[in-house]
Amino acid sequence: MDRTEVLLRGNLWDECGRMGETPDESVLLARAQEGDEMAYGRLVRLHERRVFATAVQMLGDRGEAEDASQETFLRAWRALARFDGRSKLSTWLYRICVNVCLNALRRRKRVASATLDDPRVPEPSADPDQGGNDPARQLEMRQLYGRMAKALDALSPSLRSAVVLVLLQGLPHKEAAEVLGCPEGTVAWRIHEARRRLRDALADDMPGAGREAS
């Protein structure tokens, strides 16, 4: 029994989790594809932060994002046998997450309106450097993020997906193109168009603009 086997099957499972050891993802994936729920649980733990963040950024609602994250991993579990490893697992999960979020957006009846309660607007305590100890500056930063969230929500789903993947999640164009199933040139164009619209929406926040002066 090799070390990975010990980590997966042995009594060290919980202990290794406590120690922060992680078996190779490919091993976990192979085990999960054989139906090993514990291995899949480890994979979920590895990827849930980025999936959840993507869902929050796409949907702007914590509850909906939690549901979308769950659905992403449940649908991934059902399709796992078909994942052949030609892309990264994270890329594949991003794609499922985007699809699930798009579906949620289509079904959504209300029009979302970002406020300071928006989960994308950081709490002052969560990011103390966004304004340091200056309450006025903190409020200003939160208001800026609120306007950014609103501007993001105003983008069409194709542009919003590109912004979330490339600019917020930090994916290279190439990987975003894989997620979105389009050429890199299309991703570049969407990013260009999205930035341009966000720039227009945030024109008052630009250095030298009216809001800055006030």
Add this chain to the structure above:
Amino acid sequence: MTDLTASRKTALLIEAQNALDEGLEPTEALEGLQESLEGLSPEAQLDIAREIEQLGQVDAWLRAWPEPAAPDDELRALSDVVLQRLEDPLPALSADPTAPPVFDDADAQPPPLAELGPEAARSGAYSLDKLVAQVPPPNLGGGPSGPAPVVRLGAPKAAEEESSGGSMVWLAMAAAVGLGIVGVTVFGGTTSSEPVAMSAPEMQDMEPMEQGAAVPTGPRRAAAATASAAEPMAEVEAETESAADVAEEAPAPMPVRAPGGHADDLPTEEGYTGRGVGGAAGARGGAESARLEATTGSRARRMTSVMAAAMSSAPSMSAPMARAAPSELDDLLEDQSRAASRRTRAAVRACLPADFSGPLAVRVRVLGATGAVASVVRVVPTVESSVRTCIETAARRARLPERDRDFETTLRY
């Protein structure tokens, strides 16, 4: 002096933003455009510079936007719930969630080349990229086990013509090459004896990529939008061509190295393939750009970029980095760390006091399984705790190659 048309401006701004996406500062992105800006009026150049500055500001805000808070206990609860619900029934979907997303909005595709006009064609990289962009990528490995989904259309004949006309894409590819060659002799300002990355016949020897996932375009896409707007996750049906099968035939991404270039010029897991004037060494601006320019000539470099884009649009089914030989990973790690630093530079530098101008080194611990930054080990020089917290948040956005175990590396800013 020439006027700056809207299409030319769009092309230049896209090049600049590609450079921003590589982690460069707006000034560096502008520097990468210097060659393209020559000949424009000072007003036009100022207009471009102002736009790039503003777009760079938006970019900096977005990249510094803290990730939504997700406490560990909430995340653990999420994974626990997922494990408890593995066998729960899920609502049926009309489309495979592992298939490429179907967008039903008007922004999903760039305007067709015809709308860009002759100015765009002369602008070089954008028009070439546009042509290459018409080559649809194959599906991800985990896509539907069956054929690629295609939106049901009211006009099957037109759809047939388009899907059977993979040759249209070949024409586009050939046209891309043709434009490049013409560019060498007519627009590129270089001589025909200068090196061209790949000729049309050579390109045609490549494995076909035109048969990838059937992405509706033009009128077909409009019909698709109508169809998918009527119902969440558009109704799909099987098509005869399996994108997954085709993907197996597609060539693996090839290293494209410009003469005189170094490892930085390789297309990597980070997706660096170069995108014309603003991409490749052009995006890096400065001395490296000049060096590359001296050895190749701009049109040849664009051709290399086009080929790289073409290769990478047949993505990227490359094995995870974890499968590469350790020595190769060691060689790549430094470059990957530099790339990660570039991408997070704006966010990290935004954390620093305005009067801080020196170099900053951030030692990070990276999760081998995902390539994600797990924690910051140390920051040199020492900064106060609130700044360090900010830096840690920003550095967590960095992505590094996956390895078979956790590792540490230094990100330099």
